Amino acid sequence: MKKLSLLLLLVGALSLGAFAQTKTTKTENIVLITFDGLRWQELFKGADSLMVDDTGLIDRAGSLLADYWHPDPIKRREMLFPFFWNTIAKQGQLYGNRAYSNKVDNSNNMWFSYPGYNEVLSGFADDARINSNSKINNPNVTFLEYLNQTPAYKGKVMAFGSWDVFPYIINKERSGIPVNAGFDLATGDNLTDVEKTINRLQQEIRGPWGGVRLDPFTHHYALEAIKKHKPKVLYIAYGETDDWAHGGKYDQYIWSAKQTDQYIKEIWETLQADPQYKDKTTLIISVDHGRGITKNSWKSHGADVPQAGQIWLMAMGPDTPATGEMKIEGQWSSAMVARTVFQLLGMPYPDAKAAPAVKEMIK
Template sequence: MRRIFPFSIALMVCFITSLSMAQEASSMKVVLITLDGLRWQELFSGADPLLINHEEYVSDTTALKKRFWRDSPQERRELLFPFLWKEVSKMGQIHGNRHLGSKVDLTNTKWFSYPGYNEILSGKADDSRIDSNDKINNPNTTILEIANKDQRYKGKVAAFGSWDVFPYIINEERSGVPVNAGFELAIGNDLTAGEKFLNELQPTVPSPWSTVRLDAFTHNYALEHMKKNHPELVYIAYGETDDFAHEGHYDAYLKSANTTDSFIKTLWDFTQQDPFYKDHTVFIISTDHGRGAIDLKTWTGHGSKVKDAGSVWLILFGSGIKADGEVSTNEQLHSNQIAPTIAKILELQKISTAMVGKPLPIFKE
């Protein structure tokens, strides 16, 4: 028998280790993000010329216009979303500018949060069973649950949300997906210094709402978890934009949208510096519903009786995504295509047969 010398064994070990690391690094990761109730009008045109001058909705018009107002919609949207329009528009795709013929719509007819999130996450509307925002466990299986029950991704899925209904939307109990939402703290025996600080800080910072925490906590809990545990599918649901809009605070709505843009940039920059995520991660960003636009009074609300509240938008960028920029061709996309697209990216489509939507044709050939 041929003798294998220690040096040869060492080479073999190095080769196998390198091959294993390469195979692990080649697997795709997905970061799914939603901004609750953010209108397509602000995404594509920036500050609304009527609302920004409306004293009922803005406490200091002069200060707000200095920060977010310019004469052209293109300049205004870059002020509001600098990362999305200066960077993402060059490397990814932005769908939903209805002025250019690009339409993204909900298929559910409810046009409020729980039905919208169910559609995004399960790949289908369920108007007969998901017809309220009540805290009931979702009877549908989300893409998060599908991934978490696949041996390749088990324990590598996580969700973070500002709204305290997300544990029910994701059905944390049945799915096994860890959900940090509402005013929950980070748990575990290996908390990072950042998580410990957030756990101490969150109870001392009052939120304007009883069911929704400030997005800074959601964002930083998610970022700390990504740094420590490297989930391969992570969902982050920011909520402030919807709640500020409901209260008629257009200035706070704009400022929150602008802050969330910086949060998304921070997440993207982290994934491009971390070897686990770099060049193997796709970002998908959307919203659960639109809101009123025709009547100034309706911008604060949404639902089936509010015209335009079923009109949404969709952003994709990252590894393998075609750099189409702002889509200006006639198209009709739907929110129920998001989960099937994630299933395709993670190679889970064979076990996602309950989804109605079809994967988006967004990949480089």
């Protein structure tokens, strides 16, 4: 307990006192990526043995068992998330393996999507006002909006999401940030051939959910935006994992999780191949909420589902020490992301309500 108290004290002191200093970080660009409802259990232990025998992961022709199952959880997690464990674990940091009492939790008490995303983006929980998934404009200012108000980042902030509520979470109307989400198409007079193709396919291929498009569309719109617009701050919100989980499709859930791992690899390799981004970009990855842990409760989340507030966090970039899987005892939250972004950019966070930064993530 003394270690935890000292750690939080140091984090608080750093976040309150360091912002008047001249920028000494190397980070010039930020890419934030979120999964929707991906559990820490899969991230740190791979496919869950409780789900294997009744979700299609059984040893029969055409099953996914060979691709995702191994009795060793270290092997399993590498099979499921090869980029995370072969690259980020070597070059960055991963938080949230509760086997080491390395805990990341929601600060909000809702444990579902809008409150979770608000917390990540604004830096604090707001249970009094953000307590549903309704399409209401976020009264809180996100770090995206704050940056878009600065001369250095004005017009260089973009967001892409699979869920059609993101324009409200980011408050597109007030912030002026371009948000392509749900079933939005790429627009403008100078669409690339790739954008035209994605537009056509999105209109022809409808996913199984009314308000959430399939992640390939979100991914490729974002990837093309990196090449075309070169934003300095980019937010990508993948959504499939949560919706497959709600449907009880564990095989689709883990397939989508692995696909997203590969999407993030493609994003990172694209950034590292571009002089604007190479060795000047920090990648932060997190999640809006967790899920239950039993054969029934894993499909759900919310305040009535134990463990649904347990989440995870990872980062990689020029100012992030390569300490890999964090095994130190302590408590972190997704509310720390917003202030951490500003500290990485060497800027003061303008809202005093935001949570402290993640001290270990920054040199």
